Every structure is written in structure tokens, then in C-alpha cells.
Amino acid sequence: MCGIVGLLVKTPALKERLGELMVPMLIGMTERGPDSAGLAVFADPLAEGSRKLSLYSGLTDEGADFNWHGLTHALKDHLDVEAIIDVKNNHAVLSFAVAPDMIKRWLREHHPKLHILSTGRTIDLYKDVGTPAEVAERYDFKSMKGSHLVGHTRMATESAVTPDRAHPFTAGEDFCLVHNGSLSNPNDIRRKLQPHGIHFDTDNDTEAACRFLEWRLREGDELEAALQRGFDEMDGFYTFLMGTPDKLALIRDPFACKPAVVAETDDYVAIASEFRSLAHLPGVKHAHVFEPAPEEMYVWNA
Amino acid sequence: MERLSFDLAASSLSDMNRFLHRDLADGDRRHVSVLNPDGAHNIAVGLNHPVTVEVHGHAGYYAAGMNKHATVVIHGSAGTGVAENMMSGTVHVKGFASNGAGATAHGGLLVIDGDAGLRCGISLKGGDIVVGGSVGSFSGFMAQAGRMVICGNAGDALGDSLYEAVIYIRGTAKSLGADAQFEDMTDADYAALAELLSKAGLDHDPKSFRRIASARSLYHWNADADQEY
Numbered sequence: 001m002c003g004i005v006g007l008l009v010k011t012p013a014l015k016e017r018l019g020e021l022m023v024p025m026l027i028g029m030t031e032r033g034p035d036s037a038g039l040a041v042f043a044d045p046l047a048e049g050s051r052k053l054s055l056y057s058g059l060t061d062e063g064a065d066f067n068w069h070g071l072t073h074a075l076k077d078h079l080d081v082e083a084i085i086d087v088k089n090n091h092a093v094l095s096f097a098v099a100p101d102m103i104k105r106w107l108r109e110h111h112p113k114l115h116i117l118s119t120g121r122t123i124d125l126y127k128d129v130g131t132p133a134e135v136a137e138r139y140d141f142k143s144m145k146g147s148h149l150v151g152h153t154r155m156a157t158e159s160a161v162t163p164d165r166a167h168p169f170t171a172g173e174d175f176c177l178v179h180n181g182s183l184s185n186p187n188d189i190r191r192k193l194q195p196h197g198i199h200f201d202t203d204n205d206t207e208a209a210c211r212f213l214e215w216r217l218r219e220g221d222e223l224e225a226a227l228q229r230g231f232d233e234m235d236g237f238y239t240f241l242m243g244t245p246d247k248l249a250l251i252r253d254p255f256a257c258k259p260a261v262v263a264e265t266d267d268y269v270a271i272a273s274e275f276r277s278l279a280h281l282p283g284v285k286h287a288h289v290f291e292p293a294p295e296e297m298y299v300w301n302a
Numbered sequence: 303m304e305r306l307s308f309d310l311a312a313s314s315l316s317d318m319n320r321f322l323h324r325d326l327a328d329g330d331r332r333h334v335s336v337l338n339p340d341g342a343h344n345i346a347v348g349l350n351h352p353v354t355v356e357v358h359g360h361a362g363y364y365a366a367g368m369n370k371h372a373t374v375v376i377h378g379s380a381g382t383g384v385a386e387n388m389m390s391g392t393v394h395v396k397g398f399a400s401n402g403a404g405a406t407a408h409g410g411l412l413v414i415d416g417d418a419g420l421r422c423g424i425s426l427k428g429g430d431i432v433v434g435g436s437v438g439s440f441s442g443f444m445a446q447a448g449r450m451v452i453c454g455n456a457g458d459a460l461g462d463s464l465y466e467a468v469i470y471i472r473g474t475a476k477s478l479g480a481d482a483q484f485e486d487m488t489d490a491d492y493a494a495l496a497e498l499l500s501k502a503g504l505d506h507d508p509k510s511f512r513r514i515a516s517a518r519s520l521y522h523w524n525a526d527a528d529q530e531y
Contacts, residue, residue: 256401256420256438259382274381275341275360289360289379291400291419294438 001155002167002180003029003132004260006241006271008148008248008300014267015043019144021281025270026132026141026151028277032180033153036166037135038127040176040243042302043146045121051100051173053107054117054125057090058163061113064090071111079106088139091117091126100173115164115201120174122245127152127166147302150243152178158186159204169207171214174245179206180258180273181237189233209234213242227251227297241271249299256294263287269300310345311338319347326351341381346374349391366393369410382419385412388429401438404431407448413502420457423450426467432502442469442514443479451498453506464516470495472511481520485513 005025009015018041026037046052057066068087071094075081081103083096096103100119107114118125124146126139132153136142152167159165168176183189186205189212194200198211212233216226223242227249230240237257242249250271252260263270263278265287272278275289292298308318318336326332329352336357339345343362346355349372357365360378370389379397388407395403398416405421407429414422414431420438423431426445432453439457442450445467455473462479469482470491478484487495487508495508 254439259400261379261400274362275379276343276362277341279338279340279360285359289397291379291398294420 001032001157002178002258003032003153003273003277004178004180004239004241004271005029005151005153005273005277006149006243006248006250006269007151008269008302009267010269011267015147016145018146018149019140019142021268022144022149022151023136023142024280025272025277026136026153028279029153029273030132032273033155034131035156035161036127036129036154036163037132037152038125038154038166038168038178039136039139039141039144039149039151040118040123040125040168040170041144041146041149042122042174042243042245043124045245046095047097050095050097051103051119051121052093052095052124053100053103053119054123055092055094055107056115056117056127056163057092058128059113059115060111066090066092066114068092074110075103075106078110079103088126090128091139093124118170118174118176119172120245123170123174123176123243125168125170125176127168128163129161129166147246148243148248148300150176150178150241150248158182158206159202162202165202165204167206168243169204169210171207171211172218175210175214175217175242177206177210177213177240177242179209180239181253183209183234183236183238185233185235192233205236209238209240223247223249223299224297231295239273246302247299248302249297250292251297252292252294254295260292261289262292262298263289306332307335307337309337310340310342315342315345319344322346322349322351322353322355326353339378343381346372349374352391360397369393379416380414384414385410385429388412398435403433404429407431409448411498411501417454423448423467426450430498432498432504434502434504436473439476440479442467442482445469449494449498451495451502451511453504461514461516463520464514466516469514470498470511471514472506475514478514481517482514483517485515487511487513 086093167178183205186208189208239258339359341362347367352371354373357376362381364383366374367386380399383402385393388410390409394413401419404412408427412431415434417435418437422437422441424443426448428447432451436454442461446465450469452471456475459479460475461482
């Protein structure tokens with residue numbers, strides 16, 4: 001079992017309150033996912049040539065004491081790159097105005113235990129083990145601002161409880177996916193992707209789905225076409241919620257084995273595994289509340 | 303008649319369910335309002351008295367499960383398994399219901415004004431279900447007894463492996479399940495349907511429905527089925 005939450009604000013003023021509105025949604029899904037939690041927030045993009053990486057130091061020897069500012073100094077010394085770091089506990093968002101591959105290569109070489117959670121111009125990502133309330137507090141989720149977000153609370157069934165196996169998963173740039181369910185053919189999908197040079201960070205089934213869909217998008221499929229390919233390729237139980245720089249997308253398996261409910265008002269679209277995570281939202285009593293149908297694509301634009 | 307109200311934003315669901323289980327006298331017909339249900343699970347489960355419980359908002363999983371004698375009205379949507387294993391009484395969902403609505407119900411009447419999700423009335427054992435909207439795939443799977451009225455459409459495999467339950471559908475089914483077949487409506491069907499529609503407060507013409515029941519070809523093992531040699 002797991003919990004999924006998503007929120008996309010239509011009213012610009014609500015971008016300031018995105019995190020504050022979301023935290024009770026995430027905590028509301030604690031019973032469905034008490035072991036880990038995570039959040040991807042999409043905000044205004046960096047300049048065209050800039051990128052940011054969300055980094056996790058919890059698996060390094062220093063843990064939360066990781067020398068983040070030493071990292072930016074070293075990037076200046078080694079690569080002559082001016083990087084800006086925004087630290088929250090054992091997470092940090094590193095921004096710079098060069099191609100990300102060079103930075104990622106350097107990080108893998110010099111800090112192999114530093115986990116790269118996401119890459120892009122719009123996405124910030126936080127995930128860790130702990131209850132949703134603990135994780136939200138650790139990274140000050142309530143202060144997060146942006147146009148939309150994807151959150152997850154995990155009750156692991158398919159792989160171990162570790163920070164890197166928590167959701168959201170990312171692949172490529174500015175794409176993330178969370179999953180409630182269990183795939184029955186993740187290894188088939190891996191074997192199809194590996195010859196294309198696609199590398200996996202974990203043994204988690206969700207990572208296979210995430211990398212499959214991102215691969216289709218990178219190959220030129222529109223989101224809807226990629227999701228259709230997903231229906232054809234992925235077997236098992238799933239409610240997937242995905243985030244891109246300007247969209248949230250939801251699909252459910254043909255048996256609708258895992259729940260989802262949507263509440264939409266003029267101000268926002270809110271998605272959760274269950275209504276109890278939506279009950280606190282402003283104006284929800286007059287929202288259009290519906291259950292997404294199985295094997296249908298739901299895409300909302302930010 | 304005494305009216306009682308439980309605000310789940312202020313008091314616990316367990317307190318309310320405990321009251322409904324333990325503090326009512328036999329034959330208690332009081333009227334209980336539930337405010338701010340906010341999607342909580344197990345609202346008004348296991349009732350055993352002819353009380354009326356009105357839930358003002360959206361209910362979570364298993365609302366009014368195992369209901370006996372009581373009338374439960376949900377002024378909102380219901381999560382998975384509403385009125386699951388109901389024995390008697392009435393459960394009325396004014397909005398939509400999620401998967402497994404009325405599953406294994408032995409008796410009573412479940413009315414859903416909106417759509418029902420997948421597996422509605424799965425393994426129905428004698429209860430009646432009236433859905434004002436459409437139902438999802440695999441509804442009525444292995445339903446043994448009771449009646450199911452679908453005013454809208456149905457998804458795939460409607461009535462798969464039916465026993466003696468009967469399904470009436472006004473719209474279309476994407477597909478019928480194994481051994482389910484359309485049959486002619488009889489006067490008894492029209493009368494039964496008229497009564498169920500009336501109880502549900504719907505005024506559709508019974509003549510606009512079709513009957514689906516078991517062809518009974520799965521009742522006995524056929525060793526020759528699909529044998530090529």
C-alpha cells in the first residue's frame with residue numbers, strides 16, 4: 001500500500017501556499033504509507049542554459065553534516081563552475097549555468113555516495129525514510145512554493161525501505177513519477193531499456209516504469225502517446241501520478257486496483273489516493289469530486 | 303423523535319460507532335447525523351438497529367458495511383466497499399461509489415445515485431442494488447442471489463460467472479462475462495424492476511431495461527470443453 005498526493009494551483013496567488021496546502025494532504029496518507037515520504041515541486045524554470053540538481057547526502061559518511069559549501073568551492077576549483085547551493089538538512093539543491101552532465105560526472109567521481117535525486121530547470125525533489133509528518137518537517141515542506149507538485153507516502157512491498165527507494169522517482173530532466181501498486185513485469189521492462197543505455201539506480205519496480213515513460217518522452221512521444229505505450233507495456237497494479245514542468249498526469253491500471261480521487265475547483269486540482277487527504281482544502285465542499293476511471297489518461301496543465 | 307449529531311471534526315469515529323453499537327436499545331429508531339465525515343473509513347459499520355444515519359459529506363472505505371436494519375444515507379460519495387456484506391436495511395449514496403459497492407450483500411437495498419466503480423455487487427448473495435449511473439468492469443461477478451439494476455452502462459465482463467442473481471440494465475454493457483446472457487423480460491421482471499426503481503426514487507420506464515442472467519452452462523464441469531483431441 002502507498003499514498004499518492006498531487007496538487008496543481010490555477011490561481012497564481014496560491015503558488016505561495018502550495019506547500020502549506022499540501023502538507024496535510026501528505027500527512028493524511030500516513031496510514032497508507034508510514035515508512036517513507038517524498039515530494040517533487042515544480043516552480044518557475046531557471047534560465048535556458050541553467051540547471052539544478054536535487055542532492056541527497058544521507059547515504060554519505062557525513063550524512064546531514066555533509067560539507068555542502070565545500071562542494072561548491074570544489075566545483076569552482078576543479079571545474080571553474082559557479083554553483084549556488086540551497087541546503088535543507090541532508091538535501092540540497094545545487095544550481096549552475098553549465099551542462100548538467102559535466103557536474104554529474106564530477107559528483108559521481110568525487111562523491112559516489114551522494115545521491116542525485118533529480119535534474120532539470122523546474123524540479124526540486126526531497127525524499128527520505130520516516131513518517132510523512134517527520135519528512136515534511138525535516139525539509140520544511142510547508143514553505144515550498146510552485147505551480148504544482150507530486151507527493152508520495154510509502155509502505156514498501158517490492159523493495160527495501162531506503163531513502164533512494166522512496167518515491168518520487170525521476171529520469172531524464174524535469175520528469176517524476178510516484179506509484180501506488182506493484183508491477184509484475186518490471187524486470188522485462190528493465191531488460192528492454194538496458195540495451196538503450198538506460199541505467200537503473202535501484203531494484204525498485206517503480207523506477208522501471210519511470211524510466212520507461214521518460215524514455216518514450218525522450219524518443220519524441222507526446223505525453224499521451226507515452227502513457228498509451230505504458231498501458232501496453234506495463235503489467236500489474238498501478239496508480240501513477242507524474243509531473244512535468246507544465247503538467248500533472250494520472251493513470252490507473254485496467255482493474256483500478258489502487259485508488260485515486262480528484263477534487264477540482266476554479267483555484268486548484270487536487271489528487272489523492274483517498275478523499276481524507278483532500279477534506280481540509282479550501283472550498284472542497286463545493287469542488288467537483290470524481291474518481292478517475294481505469295485505463296484513462298488524465299492530464300492537467302499548470 | 304430524538305435527533306443526535308456527531309461531528310467527526312470534533313469527536314472520534316470510534317466514539318460514534320461505539321454509541322451506535324452499544325448504546326442503542328432494541329428497536330431504536332432515532333435519527334443520527336454525521337458531520338464532517340471527511341472521507342473517514344468504517345463510518346456506521348455493523349449497525350444492528352433500525353436507526354437512520356445521515357452522513358453529510360464524503361465517506362471513506364467500508365461505510366455502512368455489514369448493515370442490518372438501519373437506514374444509512376450518504377450525502378456525498380462513498381469509498382471502496384460501501385454496504386459490503388449488508389444483511390438488511392437500506393444504504394443510499396447520493397453521489398458516486400468506488401469499487402466493490404455492495405459486495406457480498408446478503409439482503410437489504412443499496413441505492414447509488416451516481417456511478418459505481420468496478421466490481422459492484424461482486425458475489426452478491428441476496429441483496430438488491432440500484433445504480434442510477436453506470437457501473438465499472440466485473441460488476442456482478444459470481445453474484446449468487448439478489449438483483450442488480452443499472453440505469454446507465456456497464457464496463458467489461460458484466461455478470462461473469464453469474465449464479466442465480468439477475469441484472470437489469472438500461473444502457474449497454476461493454477461486454478458480458480462468461481455464462482452471462484441477455485434474456486427476455488417477463489411480467490415478474492417488470493414488476494420487480496418497477497418496485498426497485500420506485501424504492502430508489504427513480505422514474506425510468508421498466509420497459510427500457512434488459513435482463514441479464516446465467517446461462518447455467520458453468521454449473522457442471524464439462525470435461526470436453528476446449529478439448530482438441
